[in-house]
Amino acid sequence: MYPNPKTMLYHESPFQLVIAVLMSAQTTDVGVNKVTPALFAAYPDANAMAEADVADLEDKIKTIGLYRNKAKNMKKTAIMIRDEFGGQVPNTREELEKLPGVGRKTANVVLSEAFGVPTIAVDTHVERVTKRMGIVPPNASVRETEEILMARIPENRWRDAHHQFIYFGREYCTARNPKCRKDPRIDFCECRVLPQYG
DNA sequence: ATCCCGAGGG
DNA sequence: CCCTCTGGAT
Numbered sequence: 001m002y003p004n005p006k007t008m009l010y011h012e013s014p015f016q017l018v019i020a021v022l023m024s025a026q027t028t029d030v031g032v033n034k035v036t037p038a039l040f041a042a043y044p045d046a047n048a049m050a051e052a053d054v055a056d057l058e059d060k061i062k063t064i065g066l067y068r069n070k071a072k073n074m075k076k077t078a079i080m081i082r083d084e085f086g087g088q089v090p091n092t093r094e095e096l097e098k099l100p101g102v103g104r105k106t107a108n109v110v111l112s113e114a115f116g117v118p119t120i121a122v123d124t125h126v127e128r129v130t131k132r133m134g135i136v137p138p139n140a141s142v143r144e145t146e147e148i149l150m151a152r153i154p155e156n157r158w159r160d161a162h163h164q165f166i167y168f169g170r171e172y173c174t175a176r177n178p179k180c181r182k183d184p185r186i187d188f189c190e191c192r193v194l195p196q197y198g
Numbered sequence: 199a200t201c202c203c204g205a206g207g208g
Numbered sequence: 209c210c211c212t213c214t215g216g217a218t
Contacts, residue, residue: 025215065203103216123214
């Protein structure tokens with residue numbers, strides 16, 4: 001199931017991936033993909049976005065959540081990549097997390113998608129799905145969740161597993177009204193009986 | 199712990 | 209109406 005998993009975020013370079021993932025916080029990838037074509041047409045790389053007017057960045061991404069913070073962080077990130085990383089997106093987690101608006105989850109996505117470094121980025125879907133499945137204890141932090149999953153899953157499958165959890169969470173093991181509740185094939189998922197998942 | 203924050207779904 | 213969406217900074 002879920003063959004050839006990859007990010008759904010539109011991008012044509014590591015820089016565009018950083019910006020797209022930065023924008024995806026608390027926002028659907030469909031919503032991000034709706035604004036990135038025009039955004040990247042105007043500002044295709046770090047040098048261009050570093051010179052952007054923040055008000056214009058806001059205007060171009062206005063339809064996504066948290067857009068003011070994101071527009072500000074996008075410009076700062078572009079400037080930092082231009083001035084401190086020689087115009088190239090850094091390929092270590094430590095450097096990536098120096099970029100404003102880039103935390104561990106975003107850095108992990110960029111590392112695995114752009115640079116082939118195996119990671120498991122823990123987002124809202126990964127956390128919900130793995131906790132419901134019982135792979136991760138309910139009270140585990142995001143960081144603990146990542147470590148438990150890395151210990152449990154072979155390294156060469158980390159990247160795919162990340163996407164598979166997300167697809168499964170999006171389409172089936174949804175936050176509200178999970179499909180398992182009405183699926184006769186499923187009789188093991190605790191969502192069926194535990195009211196807190198209803 | 200709180201804030202940011204629009205679109206889409208139920 | 210309310211909840212959720214590939215979070216991060218303070």
